[in-house]
Amino acid sequence: MPDLYLAPMAGITDQVFRRLCFEQGCDRATTEMVSAQGYLTAPPDRNAYRFLLARFPEEGPLAAQVFGSEPLFMARAAAKLTDLGLFSSIDINMGCPAQKVVGGQSGSALMKDPPLAAEIVRQVKRATPLPVTVKMRLGWDDAHKNAVDFAKALEAAGTDLLTVHGRTRAQQYAGKADWEMIAQVKQAVSIPVIANGDITDGQSALNALRVTGCDGLAIGRAALGNPWIFAEIKATLSGKPYTPPPFSQVIDTAMRQAREMAAWKGERSALLEMRKHFAWYTAGRRNSAQARTKVNLASSFDEVEALLRALDTPVPSPFYE
Template structure:
């Protein structure tokens, strides 16, 4: 088969391959991003950052903005709804070592949408165009947008939004094939990704229901999209990048990681958490990751109850030893 794994150009940023880690709040922090990069992700997307929080010098935001040389190239994602604030904050942080600036127009969370941010922006194509145009003018780095199919089934306007973003100077668009109303339920509509691809000349990245190499290849075949973004399927499974790369390149299906590899990855992940966040926060944040890593293992359900009691690295070590006996 012809390889679907290829370099991807976004503005002046050239990615080694077209398999991309999605930005996910509470998931794609620095420790996890480093692991995904090691497994072969072509672009690493950070957790979304509030443009207003940067403006007000929010102390927690600095950690969200941290970028490690080993994870490059990186996409930094801002969310907000004020074109002036987003563009000015993009300018303020432009010297940081990210390759691409993404604007979040897809987050479905009620708090974000209630503020007119995230997927609420899809209700206002004129505002989308203004936000992108002002940000493109403010910085030299490429600006991209991440959108959904539409706000709800009565307002499926991904094509209109993508065209507005392109007209304003966006360098690429990522389309998640679900409406805001769907959140992450039901099937992703890949047809809408194909329609966006037909409507714009900038690269289109498809997102939604990619869980392995076969589904990544199908998405690219069915939509003609230029790249694939992996979201929830990466939780507890950074190996998915290695697997998709192999399948797109040769059609080969790699074996799932062995038990010893899963155990080693959990411990490495936990050590990175300790390194960058300290034991108190690091181990507490690690709890959800451990639950994802052990999904499908014998006794995983019983083990998950114990996970929430872990407070130290030693607790985690003992728990991991117990399940991987």
């Protein structure tokens, strides 16, 4: 069975959400991305990094993801992350399209500078005994789809595994992920390659594996409000039927996530952070748009729970009224 990864998502894949995914069959996950320079210069008690790097002991294997463009800072950050003793690998972000990241020549901007990207890998490798992995895209834009050569350069520099998001930087998150080109990367290197982009259910997972021939799959947005995606994919890959959870269980899970987050960060922060998760858990339900507006105004999780449970009340069918 190929490994299923929860793809890193900044502001989302914290320890609480990851644990839910691991419980549903996710095999490996990654922290939210951490700036090498910011992490090295932050005071030790800086909350942002405490939260970004927190992990529950019962989670499965977890990579720490770091971004930056200075090989020396990246190496020192990797060493410091390794010393925490919390992570099973170090993942280097070479895929983030955000302006504030590429502006500093980090994230997907590194795909424009393969020698620098390779130097970062070499120095990070020297700084940590942990496996060093890279998350990359297909290239900068349509005219510069250099994923195959880039992957080869990273392999030669010592990268232990690649995750390839089948889009260019210019595409951001739009358009269809190009699994054929991920297949070309897989063919070109002998290290494991994980396919990423547009894996949304059991059938698409099966298709992505068939097209790419990859060693594993990374799932991002399809896990939002749906940690059961991992159970669904595992069922499909082993030829078993999958039954999605009833909505009452979806609410139980949403509220569990909310209360665990509140115990960790306090109810005020958790209420704000959970708004987007509540919207994902209830997307597509009848009356969910109205409920969302009220959820966003709620001042306690008890209030939120009552609003969500009300969405579970069967709506009388117009045929029997």
